[in-house]
Amino acid sequence: MIRTFIAIVAVIATALPISAFETTATSAYVIDQTTGTVLLSKEAEIPLPPASMSKLMTLYMAFEALRRGKADGGLDLNEMLPVSEHAQSYGGSSMFLRSGEEVSVEDLVRGIVVQSGNDACVVIAEALSPDGTEYGFSRLMTQRAQEMGMEHSTFTNSNGWPQTGHRMSMKDLAILADRLITDFPEYYPLFAETEFAFDNRVPSNRLNRNPVLSMGIGADGLKTGHTQEAGYGLVGSAKQGDRRVIFVISGLETSAQRAQESQSIVNWAFRQFTMRKLASEGQQFTTAEVWMGSEPAVGLVAKEDVSVLMPALAATQFQGEVIYKGPLSAPIAKGDTLAELVFTLDGLPETRVPLVADRDIGPGGFVSRVTTAAMILLNKVIQGPAEAS
Known part of the structure; x- marks a missing residue:
């Protein structure tokens, strides 16, 4: 497994930590549906x-x-x-x-x-x-x-x-x-x-009992719930711009508390996080060595435009790594998925972006194959029998 560490630059303001949301619900789960990013999980399972x-x-x-x-x-x-x-x-x-x-x-x-x-x-x-x-x-x-x-x-x-x-x-x-x-x-x-x-x-x-529908926060669903045992709960969703957030809360003491908590969660989810364009289709992140190919290396590029959810106030640069099983063997077709770009931002789960070949790499000719075989043999001689095995 080959790992290549790279610096990823995003056009963002300054470096500040995510402000965690302290919910009064006994159980809660908030997800950015657009990216699948879990924003909050409290006794959620x-x-x-x-x-x-x-x-x-x-x-x-x-x-x-x-x-x-x-x-x-x-x-x-x-x-x-x-x-x-x-x-x-x-x-x-x-x-x-x-x-x-x-x-x-x-x-x-x-x-x-x-x-x-x-x-x-x-x-x-x-x-x-x-x-x-x-x-x-x-x-x-x-x-x-x-x-x-x-x-x-x-x-x-x-x-x-x-x-x-x-x-x-x-x-x-x-x-x-x-x-x-x-x-x-x-x-x-x-x-x-x-x-x-x-x-x-x-x-x-x-009248619909869902309080968030009339709050002007982009909410358009889904269902309230209340029993003495369960307390007041709500499964809600709101859409603002290109983003949609889904949230679920349970165990609130009053309907008013449920309404206030729902509004606060939606406002927090949209204000504390934002979508940022990380890469454009075809943008190259690194190259990977190709063995027995018509060319010695292939570019690893984004398959399509990549946008990720980030804290609204995040670092201008952060570290990521490109991971793939290598060295890669020819033939390789343009568009083949060869690697993953992996990075993590504080407070958010790991993000993985597939990277593909930027061009076709055919099998190498006689000289390329002889050279590769010689390199393998030379490495075995240098390492010795135990290391080579």
Whole structure:
């Protein structure tokens, strides 16, 4: 493994440390979705009661079913689904559905997003469950979550009603939020809706409980949660310019505290960090030796424009290293990934950028091969049998 240390220059102001965010949440996770950089992690992998935030998993599976379509065992937005007695039996946040009536999938989805309807979740769950029960659907939720890399999530119902064993970590909720935004851009705008007066049944329950939607900070989702056991929590996302931040908090004592903490986290994430262009497509960082090639070396260049997340006030120059397995052997094709540029900034995880060959290097001719073989033989003679082996 060959390591070449280089100085990387970025056009940034001065050198100051990152100001860490001291959250009052018992568990929190903040990620810059644009780069995948984790900005804050506090007890983020501990499975906790997620309350209504776990409704996001029901919505994700509903969106998957909508994409499949009714013909393939999924759903249709205009499809009417029956309300069971079990669905009506739930208290708490509700669409106030009545047993025996039928409601469209579109209304149910909006009722979950805006009104946080426990009953609406059950109607969706029973329609998609392999055995027609909410519990059957919850087992399907757990299985799907594991497939999505959510390692600390177990579901026993569809809506987050307090129940033994119903748990999610804040990191898992962030993974889920990221997938909702990325996988379903056609449905994600629903999370920014501030009002949905289903059938005008209970006008006081028509407003979205998400406090960040009206703060003017670029927030456009996703879901609040609250139970006595879980405290006040929120899965949120905000977009400013080309950057999007996802944050998850839990364990706040009041709704006002949840709102203030959410606003503070978003402001911190956008002000303390910024995107900087590190390299342009084709920019060379170093060269690598090529054995038995038509040329002795190849340039290692950026495959595409590279932008990285950095502290807003970071050093003008920092150290990185180019790592590759060498010496490289011909033939090499232009664009082949040959190495990685690796660097770390204080307070941020390691960043790796792939580097590619800047040109084709064909196999060497007779003289090149003889010369290389002679060099190998000479090295073995100099090192001696033990060292050479």
